[in-house]
Each structure stands twice: as structure tokens, then as C-alpha cells.
Amino acid sequence: MSRSEFDTSALSPEEVERLQRRSAALEEENNRLSNLYVASCQLHSTLNLTEVVRVIVEILINLVGGERFAVYALDEKTRRLEPLAGEDGRLEGYPRWVLGQGAIGSAIASGQIFYREKGPEEGGDTPIVCVPLCVKDRVVGAIAIFGWLPQKQGLTALDEELFRLLAGHSATAMLAARLYSESERKRQTMQGFLDLLTK
């Protein structure tokens, strides 16, 4: 029902104001749910790791408003977090951390989202926000945001919800893509052997 079809002439000014506040709250809720639904859909729409990372980058730019950020993957042998992608595709210039070491490495190992206290200006090696990407207790990677788009006023409740979504769903998507790639490689190898044997 559009506003023009809803007759408010019989309502008191207080009731109209209450309805307008309720309508604004519903719009905000709709916006929140739309963002979360789209982010989740896109993250699970592919089993290709490059595509998954591309989706994460798109979410950070388009839904969160990040200007400078990096997506990291954990190298399980060295326990180092290595950047996979940044906002402009380049990988140089982003800090690297060792899981469990230092403030950021420890925050990521804990699985808790890290928010930098207000103080130092944006930029530098300490991210404003660091989101560990975890499947249960297993750290798969991290997202670090170092700066916002100029028009972004600050963190919102929706941003925090998106970070919580990214923390779980990005990790699952990345892990699924990696496992799929490994199993496909093995399958193709075995298929190659079978083709040789049956020739």
C-alpha cells in the first residue's frame, strides 16, 4: 500500500508521527536484510577461489564503503597471513602478520573482530577493522580495512552485521573453493591415469 493510498486524515499528529517513525524503521530493517541477503547469496554463488575473493572485495567497496583494505589467506605451513587481494588489485604495501603474534595476529587467532580505538589517523599498518575469517575454530584468513571512502561517516550497526556475516560466510566460501579445487585436481589426475590404462 503506497503512502497516497493510506489515509492519515483520521489520525492524530502523534499517531502520524509514530507511523512515520515506524515506516522509517522498517525501511532501515529492509535495507539491512537486503544487504545481508545479497552478501550471503554472492559469497556462496561460486566454488572458484578467485571469484570468492572478488565478491568479498565487492562487498567491502559497495556495501561497507571501504577505500583501502586487503583480504588475507592463512598459509598453514608458515602461519603467516598473506594478502590475496586489495581494493585496487595490487598486493604490495599491505602489512603481513603471523597468526598469534602481535596485537593483530593475536586478535585474528582469537577469532574476535578487532576495532581500532579512536586516535591515530587512518592509514598506517594498524587496520581500523580486522575481521578474522573462521570456520568454527579454524582461521582461514582475515579482512583488514585501513581506510574508508571519503563520504563514509563512520561504522554503522549494519557494518558490524556485515563484518559478522563476512567472518563466517567468507571463510566457508574460501575453504569450500579451496577444497573443491584440490579435489578437482585429484580427480583429473586419476582420470588421466584411468585414460592411460584403458587405452
Added chain:
Amino acid sequence: MAAHRILIVEDSPTMRQLLIFALRRLPDVEIVEAQDGMDGLRKLSSDEFDLALVDINMPVLDGLKLIGLMREDESLRDIPVIVITSEGARADRERALALGANEYLTKPIQTNQVLALAKSLLKIA
């Protein structure tokens, strides 16, 4: 045939899906997607649209060039355009409006803002 046909020209599938989510709330509307400026230009040339949402930073043909080409073409000149971009600087906003965009939205967008602007330009109550 839908009462209103809207073209979304945006290279990010995530943004396209979000915009479709917002615009689907409009009554009797058909939404068409284009993946870049050239794809958008092809679709604009082959079909009729009542509104276009155009991202600025796109491969092949960017949004500002697309708007410029639309305003030079008699058959496309009058289609209202909402520019959607990550550029928040005033100069970029003024450039888009000077080229012929009707409205300007910066990322991260609010779906209710998209809806309100679309309703206004399509003259839907």
C-alpha cells in the same frame, strides 16, 4: 509489457543484485541488467527504457562516457539517469550532473534512497 522498464548498468554482480532487490519493490516494473557501459549502450539502442542506473567506474566504456553518448543521441537523450559511484568528491558529482545525470548516489547505498529516487524520476507516488 511492464509499465516501467529500468536498465541497471553496473559491472559488480553484488551491486546489481542489491539494486534489483530495491527496485523490485516498485509496482509493475521490468529490470534489465548490463555488465558494462558497452553492454548498456547496446541494450539502450535496442530497447526502450524509462530509467537507467549507471555506475561510473566500469570496464570497456565507463559511466560518464555512456551518459555523454546517451545525451548526444536523440532517442536516448530524455531517459532519466541515476549515477551510482564510490566517488564522493564534489567535483565528480558535478561532472556527472553536468554531463546529464539527473541524480547522484554514492556507495555504500541505502536501498530506500534508490527506491525514493527511482519513484521520483518515474513519477510513481
